[in-house]
Amino acid sequence: MADERAARVARMAALAACGSPSGQLSLSVSHTEGSAAVLAGAAEHVFGVDLVRVERVTPRHSRAILTAGDAEAYGTLPSAYRDALAWALKEAAAKASGAAQHFFPGGVRLITDPLTGWLGVRLTDATPITLKAAWFVSGDLLCAVVSEAPPRGHAAQSFIYVRQASEAPVAAPPPAGAR
Amino acid sequence: MCGDSQVVGTLPYADVVRELIADVLGVPLESVHPESSLIRDLGAESIDFLDLVFRIEDVIGKRIPIGRWERFVEHRFPESGGGKLITSEIVREFAELEACR
Numbered sequence: 001m002a003d004e005r006a007a008r009v010a011r012m013a014a015l016a017a018c019g020s021p022s023g024q025l026s027l028s029v030s031h032t033e034g035s036a037a038v039l040a041g042a043a044e045h046v047f048g049v050d051l052v053r054v055e056r057v058t059p060r061h062s063r064a065i066l067t068a069g070d071a072e073a074y075g076t077l078p079s080a081y082r083d084a085l086a087w088a089l090k091e092a093a094a095k096a097s098g099a100a101q102h103f104f105p106g107g108v109r110l111i112t113d114p115l116t117g118w119l120g121v122r123l124t125d126a127t128p129i130t131l132k133a134a135w136f137v138s139g140d141l142l143c144a145v146v147s148e149a150p151p152r153g154h155a156a157q158s159f160i161y162v163r164q165a166s167e168a169p170v171a172a173p174p175p176a177g178a179r
Numbered sequence: 180m181c182g183d184s185q186v187v188g189t190l191p192y193a194d195v196v197r198e199l200i201a202d203v204l205g206v207p208l209e210s211v212h213p214e215s216s217l218i219r220d221l222g223a224e225s226i227d228f229l230d231l232v233f234r235i236e237d238v239i240g241k242r243i244p245i246g247r248w249e250r251f252v253e254h255r256f257p258e259s260g261g262g263k264l265i266t267s268e269i270v271r272e273f274a275e276l277e278a279c280r
Contacts, residue, residue, distance in 0.1 A: 001222060032224055052226065061229055064245060091225060101253040101262060104225075106246045 002034035002164070010162040013169040014040040017158040028095055030143075034164050037143045041157035046129060047147035048096030049159075050088040054142050057084040065090055065105035073110035073119060081142055086110060088144035089133050093121040096131060096146055121146050138163065192278075196271040199234045203227055213268040223265075231270060239278040248273065 007029055017040070018025055024043035029036065030051040039049045062083040066074055070086070077085050094104035109122045111130070123129045131146040143161060161170045193213065201208040204221050217223035232248050251273050256264055 003222070056226060060233065061226065064229055064232070067245070087226065101249050101256070104249055 003031040003036065006034055006036035006162045006164060007031040007038070010036040010038040010160045010169055013162070014038040014158050014160040017160065028092070030092075030095075032141070035138075035141055036162045038160045039145060039147070039157055040160075041147070045148065045157070046096050046131060047145070047157060048092040048094070048131075049143065049145050050091035050095065051141055051143050052084050052088045052091070053140050054081045054084040054137065055140060057087045059083055062086055067106060067109075070110040072114070073112040076112050076114075076117070076119065081137060084142045085135055085144060088135065088142055089121050089146060092144045092146045093123060093131060097123050097125075097129075192275050193268075193271050195238060196235075196274055197267055199231060199238070200267055200270060203230045203234060211267050213271075214266050216263060217265050217267070217270070218263045228265075235270075235274045235277060239274065241277065241280070243277055247277070251276070 010031075011027060011029060014027065015025065025040055026043040026045070026047075028039045028048045030049050031037075032051050033053060035051060037049050037051045039047055041047055062074075066086060074082065074086055089110060090105050090108045091100075093108040094100040097103045097107075103123055103125075107124050109124055111120050111122050112118065119133045121131050121133055123131070129148065131148050133144065133146050135142060135144040137143075138161065145159065147157065163170070197208060197211045200206075200211050200217065200221070204217070204223055204227055206221050210221065215221055217227070228248060232243055236243050252262060252265065252269075255269065256262065
């Protein structure tokens, strides 16, 4: 399938970009409609990525995954792709947890600091984990990334986005949010 | 719709669920078998499962609470990555469970 080809290309590029790290690497992968995004980083680092077509996520999907605790942060998201971003952030965070079925959707909370505009997600568990959120839009696809700060002494994460398997992978630092 | 009856209208649940899966995933009905993995064999993505839940709500005439599907999958497949094991038969099982609540 086109998705798997794109994911394969992105995985290889992300691992190559990491070079020869001193510790173990972990990958978070997402693919849809022939495109893929991969985030590689230290295995002990919590991070996740999700890719979704903006039009695919409707207000009905949002209503099904959002709780009252998400409302404040949800309201700050850009209206053009608010539902898709909310979905992708929750998916990315659930994947980052390593126990997606357990956390998605109610175990992930969208959070914001109204003073600074900072956006993140929190995995609500016995020991909550807060992850910083970032995203970008490429054509009709939205990519969301959530991560905690890399452990001291480890290289920064490597992010690779492949629009289609036949196109060259795009190596970029973790994407900046629309702020 | 509960107990010994496993039909929706005049169709067995299994057939109704197969049709829902084929429609949501945009695949031929004949490619949906009881043991077909929705992710590995039919290309389902995470949002497709929510669409299936919506369609099941429409069929059974009840709202399914947030997270109920995820709890069901987590219980059926406690190991991480168990989502890849979700088959048409598993979806049927969930639909009947929800219909009988």
